[in-house]
Amino acid sequence: MAKRTLDKQGRPVVAVTGMGVVTSLGVGKTDNWAALTAGRSGIHRITRFPTEGLRTTIAGTVDTLKIDEPFCAPNLSFELARLAAVEAVEQCGLGSPGDFPGQLFMAVPPVEVExxxxxxxxxxxxxxxxxxxxxxxxxxxxxxxxxxxxFLFGAVADRISDIFGAKGSPISLSTACSSGATAIQLGVEAIRRGETPAALCIGTDGSVHAEALIRFSLLSALSTQNDPPEGAAKPFSKNRDGFVMGEGAGALVLEDFDHAVARGAKILGVLAGCGEMGDGFHRTRSSPDGKPIIGAIRAALDDAGLQPGQIDTINAHGTSTPENDKMEAMGCQAVFGEKVPPITSNKSMVGHTLTAAGAVEAVFSLLSIVHGRIPPTINYNVPDPLIPVDVVGNAPRDARVTSVLSNSFGFGGQNTCLVMTAEPV
Amino acid sequence: MSPRDVLITGIGIVTSLGEGIEPHVAALSGVTQRVDRETFAPYAVHAAVPVELDRHIPKKSDQRQMEPWQRYGTYAAGAALEDAGLKGNAELLARMHLIVACGGGERDYAVDGAILTGMRDAPRPEVYLNERLMSDIRPTLFLAQLSNLLAGNISIVHGVIGGSRTFMGEEQAGVDAIRIAGARIQSGQNDLFLVGGATNAERADHILTYEMGGAVWRDPSVPVLDRKGGGFVPGSAAVFLVLESRQHAEARGARPIARLGPVLAERSRRKPGDVRSILTAMLEQAGPAASVISGNTGFAEPSSEEAEALAGLPGAPRVVMAGDMIGHSVEGQFAYGVALAAGAIAAGKLPGPTAVTSVGYHRGEGVVKVEAA
Incomplete structure (x- = not known):
């Protein structure tokens, strides 16, 4: 038997062999990457429903797809997931159509009758x-x-599972705004345990409807700087005033590294580490000492077997809320000290894709590795003096990227961080 | 025996039959259902017994931030931690992991009703909806509705902060929650898990979800297996288990209640015969059982196929229908079956090993074997 490729902890290495993404910037990696690195925003005025009487009237909705009737969040979330998964599964070349030889892990927004x-x-x-x-x-x-x-909670994953022929019991999950990262973490763990040679990990969210927007609005979580729409999401800026809701999906095919190499698959990157830590402080605010954020980042680095100095760039959670960006920067400073790697937030352009964010941003992180380019954080015109970190502001930065830390922090204190690398660590 | 065996070292339960494992084990010798037939007539529900919330959710401010499904769940989680001797042990709770299986939370029924009435005659119903929602819903209600906020509340109230995830997807969420927790312990990734689910069935919106699919049975006095596939009676249940590696439990002198085998989980396409054959295969893989706790819902063909699979088991084990005791609690039902099996084996009320089954009313099949620790 050939020698197994193992990580520093003696576990199978997990490769990424397929990726797909849909956001308000477009369908597919090519369109998204072009827009993202050009600093183009997908945030616009909402036309899906009347916005009269609302404080926030903008979002990064995906309005160009043909959706099954009736139009509702589960049907849109399904189509976003399907398109991202088609792109990822086609790229990986694993199995045959309708017969994906692995498990499905799916981050989906909670549903209710609309x-x-x-x-x-x-x-x-x-x-x-x-x-x-x-x-x-x-x-x-x-x-x-x-x-x-x-309107069943498991329905979107069921439909995806049927189309792609995933194996075993598909998992539908939520960890709020870190859900997409959790779906990836579950896939990594299943492959490390040897339960499956491959996993299809998806985060999807097509839930911008009036009540969803109003719920976040009533919690004062959303930006109300509606004009111009593309200027509203300002992660790490002093004048940031909340996040902008976005829609989209990200899909990753994870595969046992040796399994991928043996079949001659192109390795797009390695999912080297996952870390998590809960926060018992408050339902919507993070612990003032930053401990859970720091703990989640450290856990991801430890899991990957990397030192802080080995991370080339941080794909931030960077929601553009006053609270998140301050706490996230503080957490990064605590872990990385004086040398916080260049940090960027894709949410400045695609908004906060909520349940999908962790998966969408994992795809963008891996594309940074593939292309050697860090997409900018747009609208970074008034740096916040309380956030003294190297924000990749307004213009993309070319750099050799061999490792990325991607952060996701959710309401309810669910923090998940991922470390992605070019090669096995 | 292996140091990576998965042991159950704590159980917390609230259902219609009572609080804690004892009334449930006692009900194995004869059950008196506790049913509310009035509140949602013509529907009946197995309503949860009242509990003294202050015992496990000491702060009133926390109680106020939750709706009943979260209160039941957070309460049962606290009871499980207490049962395992972990409550207040900040050091262990800080590295305890959590998986919750649940749906979402309660609506504001009065607000929804008024909006539905007003929308009917509003010249621009969508604009009317915006106005009403902006002014009528409590800002914090969202946090009582979000699926992952039961886990959030458990972290906040009990300090379980190793990391948490919430599985959704009806019965199978409950099966997969215990499957993943067990696998993480068995593989050596973690030593300590709190896992379970919570369902409040005393909700019109909860009944609605299943009534749309014609899955709600209205007369709880008819046993599950006599309903000819007619459906289930919704039941409230909050059930949490403390799962722990043998090594960890022994090192801290914890009392093991029972041992949990690997959870087997599948999702058949539900063609005729699928459930029977998949369940038969999983039961065989799990190994011989002297008793069975069945999660049969009473709905559609899978109900009779599950019964046929169990009838084919060697040795004619005793089969207990959980649905005849507490109704059907969807996400919480598999954890209930596991808790009941563990409690009954520990009390000598059921011969072990015990197989626990789950056949989702709409999708998903699961089996696990529970045996003496």
Missing amino acids: WPQKALMANAGGNGDLTYTEVLKGAATGRFAAFHEL
Whole structure:
């Protein structure tokens, strides 16, 4: 038997052999990378629904796709995931169409019955004052059976699993804004344990509808600088005032390194380390001492077997909220000391793709390695003196990139960091 | 015996039958269902017993930030930690990992009803919706609805901060939660996990999800297997387990309740016969069982196929239908089956090993073997 390629902890090395991405910048790696490195924003005025009465009227929605009826978050999230997965699976060349020889790990936004569907059922159930009694009466007619599967939590992953023929029990998961990174982490772990030779890891989010936007708005999490839309997301800037919701999907095919080499696959990069740490401080704010962020970054570096000085660039969570960017920079300074590597936030252009962000940004991180170029953080015109780090502001930076740290931090204190490298560590 | 054996060292439960493992083990000798037939008539639900929240969620400010599904879950998580002798042990809790299986949280029913009524006659329903939502929903309600915020609350209230993830996807979320926790312990990645799920069935929006698919059965007095595939009666359940490597449990002198085998999980395409054959294969792989806790939901063909697979088991083991005890709690049901098996084996009330099954009403199949520690 050929000698196994193992990491410093004696575990199988996990390669990336396929990637796909969809955002408001376009469908596919080529369009996204061109826009991202040109500093072009995908954030625009919302046209999907009326924005009268709303404080925030902009988002990085994906409006160009053909979506199954009825238009709703699960159907859009499905199509985003499908397109990203098609690109990733085609690139990896593994298996055959409809027969992907690995497990599926899927970050999906939580679902619930949306207003148009709820109204249809309520109006079918009665005509006086409407309550859930009428909604249930409408549902009991059996006329709305098509809505049932649509609004099940596992439905998007199920449909993807059927199309690609993934093996085993597909996992639908959420760790809020770090969900995409968690999907990747689960895939890495399954391959390291030898449970599967490959994993399809997807983060998807197509949930910009009125109520979703209003919920974040009521928590004062969103930017209200609507004009111009492309100027709203300003990670690390002093005048940042919140995040901008975005939509998209990222898909990675992870594969046992030796398995990939044996079949002559092109190795796009290595998923070298995953780290996580919970935060028990507050539901929406991070621990003031930064311990959970610091802990998650250190855990990812340890898992990869790298020292801080070996990281070439940081793909930040960088949401553009006053809280996140300050805490993230503080965490990075604590780990990296005086030499925080060049840091950038893709969210300045694609917005915060929420459930998808960790996966979308992992794809962009790996593209930085492939192309030797760090995409800029646009709108970086008023640096925040309290964030004295090297932000790759406004223009892309060419650099030899052999390792990237990608951060994801979520509401509810769920922090996940990934380390990606060009070669096995 | 191996140092990487996965042991159950703590159980926390709240269901309609009571709090803690004891009333559930006692119900194996004869169950008196606790059902609420009025609140959601014509639907019945197995309603959770009231609990003294202050015991495991001491701060009122925390209680106020949660809706009932999170309170039940956070409470049961605290009970499991206490049962394992871990509550307040900051050092161990800081490296304990967490996997929660759940759906989402409660709506504001009054607000939703008023909006649905107003939208019907509004000249521009979408604009009306914007206005009402902006002014009528509580800003923090979102945090009580987000799926991952049950895990968030457990971290905040109990200090479980090693890392957490939330699995969604109905019954299979519960199966995969225990599968992944067990695999991480068995492989040596972690020593200590809190894993489980929580469902509040006393919700019109919860009933709605399954009623759209015609899966809700209205009469809990009819046993699951006599419903001819007619459906399940929703049940509230919050169940958490402390899972621990044998090595870790022994080193800290923890009392092992039972040992958990590897969780087997599949997702068949649900063609006729699929559930029967996949379950038969998984039960065989799990090894001989002297008793079974079945997660049969009572819905559609898979219900009878599961029963056929169990009827084919060698040795005619006793089969306990969890759905006849607490109704069907979807994401929490598999953890309930595992907890019941562990408690019953430890109390000598069921012969071990015990196989626990899950056949999702819509998708997903799972089996695990629980045996004496």
